[in-house]
Amino acid sequence: MRSLKRAALAACAASAITLAAYTPAVAQEAEVIHWWTSGGESAALQEFVSRFEAAGGTWVDTAIAGGTNARTAGINRIVGGDAPTAMQFNTGRQFEEVAAGGLLNDIEAVASRGGWRDLIPASFVDAISYDGEIYAVPVNIHGQNWMFYNNAVLEEAGVAPPQTWEDVLAAAEKIEAAGKIPFAQGGEPWQERTLFNAVLAGHGGPELYDRLYAQNDVAALDTEEFRAVADVFGRLRAIVDEGSPGRSWNETTNLVVTGRAAMQLMGDWAKGEFLAAGQTPGEEYGCALVGANEALIIGGDVFVFPATDDEAQRAAQEMLAEVMFSPEAQIAFNNVKGSIPVRSDVDVSGMDACAQRGAEVMSDPAKQVPQVNLVASSDLVGAVDDVITQYWNDPSMDADAFVARFREAMEIAG
Amino acid sequence: MHTMLTKERERLPVRVDVATPAGSARRARRRIRPSTLFALAPMAVVVGVVYLGAMAWTVRLSTTSSKLLPTYDFVGLDQYERLFANARFLVSLQNMVVFGVLFIAACLVLGFLLAVLIDQRVKAEGLLRTIYLYPHALSFIVTGLAWQWFLNPELGLQRAVREAGFESFAFAWLADGETALYALVLAGVWQSSGLVMVILLAGLRGVDPDLWKAARVDGIPAWRYYLSIVLPLIGPMIVTATVLLAIAVVKLYDLVVAMTKGGPGIATEVPAKFVMDHLFERANVGLGTAAATVMLVTVLAVLTPWLYARYGSTSGRPA
Numbered sequence: 001m002r003s004l005k006r007a008a009l010a011a012c013a014a015s016a017i018t019l020a021a022y023t024p025a026v027a028q029e030a031e032v033i034h035w036w037t038s039g040g041e042s043a044a045l046q047e048f049v050s051r052f053e054a055a056g057g058t059w060v061d062t063a064i065a066g067g068t069n070a071r072t073a074g075i076n077r078i079v080g081g082d083a084p085t086a087m088q089f090n091t092g093r094q095f096e097e098v099a100a101g102g103l104l105n106d107i108e109a110v111a112s113r114g115g116w117r118d119l120i121p122a123s124f125v126d127a128i129s130y131d132g133e134i135y136a137v138p139v140n141i142h143g144q145n146w147m148f149y150n151n152a153v154l155e156e157a158g159v160a161p162p163q164t165w166e167d168v169l170a171a172a173e174k175i176e177a178a179g180k181i182p183f184a185q186g187g188e189p190w191q192e193r194t195l196f197n198a199v200l201a202g203h204g205g206p207e208l209y210d211r212l213y214a215q216n217d218v219a220a221l222d223t224e225e226f227r228a229v230a231d232v233f234g235r236l237r238a239i240v241d242e243g244s245p246g247r248s249w250n251e252t253t254n255l256v257v258t259g260r261a262a263m264q265l266m267g268d269w270a271k272g273e274f275l276a277a278g279q280t281p282g283e284e285y286g287c288a289l290v291g292a293n294e295a296l297i298i299g300g301d302v303f304v305f306p307a308t309d310d311e312a313q314r315a316a317q318e319m320l321a322e323v324m325f326s327p328e329a330q331i332a333f334n335n336v337k338g339s340i341p342v343r344s345d346v347d348v349s350g351m352d353a354c355a356q357r358g359a360e361v362m363s364d365p366a367k368q369v370p371q372v373n374l375v376a377s378s379d380l381v382g383a384v385d386d387v388i389t390q391y392w393n394d395p396s397m398d399a400d401a402f403v404a405r406f407r408e409a410m411e412i413a414g
Numbered sequence: 415m416h417t418m419l420t421k422e423r424e425r426l427p428v429r430v431d432v433a434t435p436a437g438s439a440r441r442a443r444r445r446i447r448p449s450t451l452f453a454l455a456p457m458a459v460v461v462g463v464v465y466l467g468a469m470a471w472t473v474r475l476s477t478t479s480s481k482l483l484p485t486y487d488f489v490g491l492d493q494y495e496r497l498f499a500n501a502r503f504l505v506s507l508q509n510m511v512v513f514g515v516l517f518i519a520a521c522l523v524l525g526f527l528l529a530v531l532i533d534q535r536v537k538a539e540g541l542l543r544t545i546y547l548y549p550h551a552l553s554f555i556v557t558g559l560a561w562q563w564f565l566n567p568e569l570g571l572q573r574a575v576r577e578a579g580f581e582s583f584a585f586a587w588l589a590d591g592e593t594a595l596y597a598l599v600l601a602g603v604w605q606s607s608g609l610v611m612v613i614l615l616a617g618l619r620g621v622d623p624d625l626w627k628a629a630r631v632d633g634i635p636a637w638r639y640y641l642s643i644v645l646p647l648i649g650p651m652i653v654t655a656t657v658l659l660a661i662a663v664v665k666l667y668d669l670v671v672a673m674t675k676g677g678p679g680i681a682t683e684v685p686a687k688f689v690m691d692h693l694f695e696r697a698n699v700g701l702g703t704a705a706a707t708v709m710l711v712t713v714l715a716v717l718t719p720w721l722y723a724r725y726g727s728t729s730g731r732p733a
Contacts, residue, residue: 068695097482188675242589243568245678382696386502393679
């Protein structure tokens with residue numbers, strides 16, 4: 001009995017000490033909501049954490065698995081009056097409404113002091129601005145339309161790495177004859193959208209892509225180019241294995257890594273899977289931008305800063321923005337994350353072959369295509385997703401029906 | 415006469431909630447004490463504010479043009495017009511009905527057969543009961559993932575059988591839009607029929623063993639005994655199991671997310687997933703709440719006749 005009482009006392013004392021340790025108001029304490037929970041992602045995030053703490057801040061980490069979950073939790077906390085210091089969004093219009101509601105602090109002061117507008121791609125400047133002022137710090141550029149291929153499988157089938165989508169379709173026959181899966185595709189709506197947009201940008205061109213998603217120009221659907229895109233996308237349905245439906249992207253990448261499949265179209269985060277298997281770009285596997293236009297679809301992550309009157313929080317927010325955008329943090333973070341630094345004034349020569357190729361394409365603004373979320377509303381992206389996934393999974397649906405449904409989706413949700 | 419009496423005795427504790435004439439007379443005489451009201455008040459407040467309040471708010475939002483954040487304009491039935499022009503939502507509703515009928519029927523039949531089997535005083539009854547109930551201890555997410563691997567044509571059963579030498583073996587339900595929904599039913603039944611078994615077994619244990627002896631004496635075959643005598647006796651248990659299963663059908667979300675993500679295409683979409691996708695991922699609160707309202711109306715349409723039959727009529731016991 002007495003020992004129980006002593007244990008209870010000890011527990012009280014311990015919690016009192018813990019509480020005491022928490023209460024001193026650290027001037028630069030920053031709570032950050034993000035969804036980087038996988039091994040590679042959290043290792044990348046540590047590059048920000050260590051630099052922020054070295055600059056005198058205290059990082060309070062709130063990691064929530066899954067982008068949707070993390071954003072929902074963050075928005076709920078902002079609306080509910082318990083806002084974090086910073087929270088993650090994807091580069092794009094996801095946080096537009098939150099900014100419009102006056103729930104975010106702008107970081108215009110930091111951005112103009114650092115000359116951000118001259119350093120980052122124009123589409124990104126638009127994506128992080130609201131009403132002419134910068135509200136978010138962009139941290140990386142992810143290329144979304146890389147074709148990864150297994151060199152050994154391509155050689156065995158006697159085909160060269162594909163340059164165009166017609167090449168992909170032609171190579172498929174030979175690869176299939178060699179007993180391999182020609183094209184590995186994960187059958188989830190977002191992966192099907194990624195593939196469709198890659199065909200749209202590569203085969204249809206950046207201009208068509210822009211008309212469709214950024215300008216909401218329904219007439220773009222009547223062009224011959226769009227017809228050709230719908231046609232190529234439809235023909236790709238035949239070169240996919242039957243294990244595709246519901247398969248996650250990393251399981252799919254693994255088919256290419258292990259040589260059971262020849263090609264996969266995925267964002268540059270797939271490099272992590274090859275890396276984990278000890279493979280190097282340019283040796284065991286290669287990466288290419290398929291299509292005559294060499295377009296690179298770019299997206300990324302940003303952090304926004306919920307509105308607060310607290311001076312200390314305001315200071316912490318500005319410090320976070322400065323640290324995340326600093327050249328050293330950009331290189332260190334993106335090296336681990338597998339993406340490209342968001343600022344053009346850093347040296348990328350130490351990065352891998354695919355990242356260097358990406359940075360090279362990035363130097364030509366005409367070849368940059370913003371990811372759909374940067375230019376189109378979530379509602380439109382979702383409505384188009386439904387159409388793409390129906391077309392992709394229903395072999396009896398023809399290009400005409402696809403165009404008609406696409407038109408409906410744009411008219412309703414555009 | 416003896417069996418009649420035991421039957422009556424058996425029935426009473428089982429059907430405590432049935433308003434027998436004697437029961438309703440007793441109830442009319444009983445006055446509600448203040449302490450009873452006091453004890454019920456917190457629950458009443460929770461139901462009133464949280465449940466009904468949230469429902470009313472949802473219905474209100476479905477008449478607005480809300481996107482990411484709620485707004486309080488009024489657009490009439492625009493969201494419903496868009497909803498019922500949406501191919502995916504219509505497929506979702508249809509899937510819920512098909513899944514619901516197959517899932518509930520299969521669970522009841524299988525659960526009943528398992529319960530009868532275990533009721534035969536088999537050896538190791540405790541072990542068998544645990545094994546059959548075990549799937550229900552797993553979450554739908556785990557169930558869905560396990561079945562997804564098992565049914566995946568490139569990883570699971572089909573590949574294993576082909577590697578064993580049967581090259582032409584084909585079992586790719588998940589890969590085909592026509593059959594993927596049945597794969598969901600399969601996984602759902604695997605998970606839930608154990609629960610039905612336990613509920614019905616409890617019912618079977620309440621059936622007087624003398625009935626069985628009497629049936630043997632009269633030379634009634636076993637199947638006839640179970641069908642004509644036992645089934646009516648455990649009716650309330652079957653209703654309970656059906657209601658539990660029906661709730662699982664309307665709530666169906668995690669199994670779909672884990673197993674098919676609504677695919678291939680939109681072949682296995684369900685209303686709850688439509689609501690979740692639109693509320694969160696697609697930042698379309700208006701359309702999402704409209705779909706939620708349609709789900710609510712569907713549930714009410716099914717429940718109201720049942721509630722009416724059960725509690726509405728004072729004349730006595732329902733069928």
